Amino acid sequence: MRILRRFGRHIKEGFLGVGRHFGMSVSSSSAVTITLLLVGVLLALTYNLQIATQSIESSISISALVSYDAEDEDHLKRITAELEAIEGISSVTYSSKEDEFNYYVNSNQDEDLREFYENYREDNPFHDAFIIGLDDASLLESVKTKITNIPGIDSVYDGGENTYTLVGVLANVRLFGGALVLALCLLAIYLVYNTIKITISSRKDEIWIMRSVGAKNGYIRAPFLVEGILIGLMGSLVPIALISFLYTYLYRKLEGNLFGAFFLVPPTPFLFYMAGILMAIGVVVGFLGSYISVCKYLRVRR
Amino acid sequence: MISIQNASKTYKNGTHALSNISLEIKEGEFVYIVGPTGSGKSTLIKLLDGEEVPDSGLVMVAGTNVGKLRHSKVPLYRRNIGVVFQNYRLLPRKTAFENVAYAMEVVDTPKDQLRKRVREVLKLVDVADKSNSFPDQLSGGQQQRVAIARAIANKPKILIADEPTGNLDPKKSDEIIRLLEKINKEEGTTILIVTHDSTIVKHHPKRMIALDSGHIVADLAKGGSIG
Numbered sequence: 001m002r003i004l005r006r007f008g009r010h011i012k013e014g015f016l017g018v019g020r021h022f023g024m025s026v027s028s029s030s031a032v033t034i035t036l037l038l039v040g041v042l043l044a045l046t047y048n049l050q051i052a053t054q055s056i057e058s059s060i061s062i063s064a065l066v067s068y069d070a071e072d073e074d075h076l077k078r079i080t081a082e083l084e085a086i087e088g089i090s091s092v093t094y095s096s097k098e099d100e101f102n103y104y105v106n107s108n109q110d111e112d113l114r115e116f117y118e119n120y121r122e123d124n125p126f127h128d129a130f131i132i133g134l135d136d137a138s139l140l141e142s143v144k145t146k147i148t149n150i151p152g153i154d155s156v157y158d159g160g161e162n163t164y165t166l167v168g169v170l171a172n173v174r175l176f177g178g179a180l181v182l183a184l185c186l187l188a189i190y191l192v193y194n195t196i197k198i199t200i201s202s203r204k205d206e207i208w209i210m211r212s213v214g215a216k217n218g219y220i221r222a223p224f225l226v227e228g229i230l231i232g233l234m235g236s237l238v239p240i241a242l243i244s245f246l247y248t249y250l251y252r253k254l255e256g257n258l259f260g261a262f263f264l265v266p267p268t269p270f271l272f273y274m275a276g277i278l279m280a281i282g283v284v285v286g287f288l289g290s291y292i293s294v295c296k297y298l299r300v301r302r
Numbered sequence: 303m304i305s306i307q308n309a310s311k312t313y314k315n316g317t318h319a320l321s322n323i324s325l326e327i328k329e330g331e332f333v334y335i336v337g338p339t340g341s342g343k344s345t346l347i348k349l350l351d352g353e354e355v356p357d358s359g360l361v362m363v364a365g366t367n368v369g370k371l372r373h374s375k376v377p378l379y380r381r382n383i384g385v386v387f388q389n390y391r392l393l394p395r396k397t398a399f400e401n402v403a404y405a406m407e408v409v410d411t412p413k414d415q416l417r418k419r420v421r422e423v424l425k426l427v428d429v430a431d432k433s434n435s436f437p438d439q440l441s442g443g444q445q446q447r448v449a450i451a452r453a454i455a456n457k458p459k460i461l462i463a464d465e466p467t468g469n470l471d472p473k474k475s476d477e478i479i480r481l482l483e484k485i486n487k488e489e490g491t492t493i494l495i496v497t498h499d500s501t502i503v504k505h506h507p508k509r510m511i512a513l514d515s516g517h518i519v520a521d522l523a524k525g526g527s528i529g
Contacts, residue, residue, distance in 0.1 A: 009407060020395040209391045212351070213405040213452065214381035217374055302353050302376055 006219075014226025018234075024199040025231055031195040032235025032285065035188035036278050040243040042184055043274060046177035051265050053170040057137040060167065062144055063157045065127035070152030071097075076128065082150050083130060088143055091133035100126040127154055137167040189285050192235075196228060196289035197296075204297040217298050224294045225287055232286025233279065240275045247271060303329040303460060303492045304350065309359030309369075311345050319345035321516040322359070327494070329459070332486045334503050335496045337513035343496045346513070347464055350494075351385050352376045364459050381409055384453030384491075386463040390445040392437040398424065398448045399433035405452050423451040427481060442469045446478060454485055460492045461485065467499050475499060479506050 018025045066079065076094070083092045095103075101124050105117045134143060140158060148156050200207075210220045248267045257263050304327040311320040320342045327333055337343050348354040349361050352368050361368040364382050371379055392401045402420045411419070424430045427447040429440075437445055446466060453461055463482065467475035479495075479502050486493045497503065503510060512520040 005413075006410065017395075205391075206393055206395075209393055210404070210408075211377050212353075212380060212385060212387075212391065213408060214377045214456070215404075215408040216377045219408060299373070302355075302373060 010222035011226055013223035014230060017223055017227040018230050021199070021203075024202065025227075025234070028192070028195045028199050029231045029235035032188075032192050032232055032282055033238045035184070035191050036236050036282060037239040037242065039181065039184050039188055039281065040239045040274060040278055042177070042181050043277065044243060044247055044270075046174075046181055047270070047274075048265050049177055050174060052263070053174055055263070057167070057170060058133070060134060060137050060140065060158070062132040062134070062140070062147060064130045064132060064147050064150075065154045065157070066129065067152055067154035068127070071128050075152050079130070079150060079152050083132060083147065086143060086146050088135050088139040089132055090135045091131075093131040093133075095129045095131055097124050097126040097128050100129055138171060140167060185281065188281065189288065192232070192285045193289040193292060196231070196286070197293040200224065200290060200293045200297060204300060207294065207297050208301050211298070211301070220298065221291070221294050224290045228286035228288075228290030229283050230286070232282035232284070232289075235286070236278045236282030240278050243274065243278075244271045303327055303331070303364060304494075305360075305362040306349070307360040307362075309349060309356040309361055311342075311349065311354060311356050318516050320349070320356075323516075323518055324359075325511060325518060325521065327492065329492055330486070330490050332483065332493045332508045333495070334508055334510040335494060335513065336498055336500075336503065336510060337519075338498065340515075341513040342516040343513055344464065345516075347385070347462055347494075347496060350460075350462060351383060352379055377408075381456060382458055383460040383462060384456070384458035386446070386449045386453045386461070386466055388465040388468055390437070390442075390449040392445055392448060392452075394437055397434050397436055398429060398440065398444075398451075401437070401448055402452045402455050405455050409456060411456075419455060420451075423455050424448075426454075426484075427451045428477075443474045443478075446470065447481075450478070450481065450485075454489065454491065457489060458491060460494065462494045462496070464496045465498075466495060467497060467502055472501060475502055476505065 064083070066076070070076070070079070080092060080094065083089065101121065104126070105114050108114050108117070132143070132147065134140060144156055144158055147153060207220055211217075244267070248271070251264050251267050254264065256266070304325070306323055306325050309320060309323045310318075312318050323342075323346070335343055335346065345354060349356055349368065350363060352371055355369045359369075363379075366379050366382070368379065392398075393404060396404060399420055402423060403416055406416045406419060421430065421433075424433055427450050429444050429447045429451070432440055432444055432448075435444075437448070440448065446469070450463070450466070453463075461482070466478050466482070470478065482493055482495065483506065485491050510520070510522045511518060512522075
């Protein structure tokens with residue numbers, strides 16, 4: 001009962017503190033707002049980039065063509081097994097020469113041309129093929145070499161020089177975006193910590209009076225922590241609302257894709273996750289900021 | 303109740319605030335501590351409420367060795383003593399009622415008991431009608447009374463008042479001392495008043511300890527006077 005009563009009192013004091021130091025609370029939470037707004041925008045950007053690059057990378061595949069003298073079932077089984085044994089390969093799909101032929105013929109729009117090609121069905125010039133998907137686009141080159149060395153493989157195709165460049169660029173873009181988000185998060189923590197420190201420094205006398213009437217350190221700290229959490233929460237509301245609104249608006253306006261090439265991540269459930277992340281950052285930053293600074297001011301006097 | 307043995311205190315800037323002080327104060331006593339500015343009165347209070355640690359010697363209050371207290375234990379010790387500070391030190395964003403209640407919440411007083419006692423002490427110090435006012439809405443004398451109410455709310459064994467009449471006119475000063483006498487008598491609280499107001503010492507004669515340059519220069523029983 002005692003603990004419950006105390007807990008309730010700390011929560012109440014925390015709310016009262018926000019209310020009675022309203023100006024300070026607003027200025028602290030607006031620092032949270034501004035940084036979380038940046039974090040949120042960057043988060044939306046990098047996440048979209050992440051998804052886009054992943055979809056590009058996963059569409060990067062290698063085609064390995066089987067030589068004409070290895071088209072019997074035994075050889076194909078052996079090649080399949082050897083392919084699957086290579087590390088970094090996510091999928092191996094077999095496509096018979098008939099499939100390849102059909103695919104080629106059907107990819108032509110022209111009726112006459114298609115009929116002309118049909119003459120070659122009996123004497124199919126295509127190879128049996130394996131379409132190989134990769135776990136990670138950076139493995140492209142090494143996997144390609146390994147496949148070329150498998151007996152019975154006639155030739156191996158990837159997208160050529162351009163594929164390598166694209167893979168490199170995407171990796172860099174992602175790395176850069178991630179680093180930027182991280183750096184911004186750290187900046188946010190620092191900024192908010194500083195603002196909260198100022199808020200609490202104006203109340204160091206208050207902290208000392210509390211100690212002088214017999215309040216233990218933990219007892220003094222608790223309402224300040226509740227206050228910090230509330231300030232963090234308050235500060236995360238505006239960025240969440242703003243980003244949700246803008247993102248949904250943009251998504252509708254652009255009909256879900258950018259430059260006709262990149263697909264945007266749909267607003268739900270993405271925005272819910274983001275709201276959760278921003279709120280969590282706000283709460284953690286508010287909590288840490290007030291914890292560190294209250295502890296500091298508790299030590300000023302005995 | 304209070305026993306100080308050979309206590310000395312020198313501040314970092316080299317000021318010798320107290321030199322080899324020894325004194326005994328018994329339970330239920332009413333004592334004035336007088337002396338000019340810089341005589342060591344404030345340092346004496348700080349040693350007693352645990353804000354400063356003596357460089358040497360012993361400070362025992364109600365069975366606690368105050369100089370040896372850990373930082374986290376200091377507040378627990380302070381629950382035994384009520385201190386009325388010169389500049390009142392009320393929490394600015396709390397009403398008179400809440401200020402007094404805070405000192406009692408800290409020791410987990412049940413709610414109804416707390417309300418009853420807060421009303422009781424506010425009535426005792428004669429500011430019951432100001433319970434819902436914030437400190438900046440109160441006069442100096444009223445703030446002083448609230449500070450006294452807060453100091454005695456938990457029925458401390460000792461009440462220390464630093465210049466309780468410092469900012470008040472003679473009539474108000476007289477009232478405050480009468481109030482402290484009442485607390486001394488009715489609650490049996492040991493009372494220590496630091497003052498340089500010779501009028502109140504003359505009108506309400508008690509034991510008086512005089513400090514000068516960090517030394518005890520006189521310790522006079524009731525009614526005595528110096529100079």
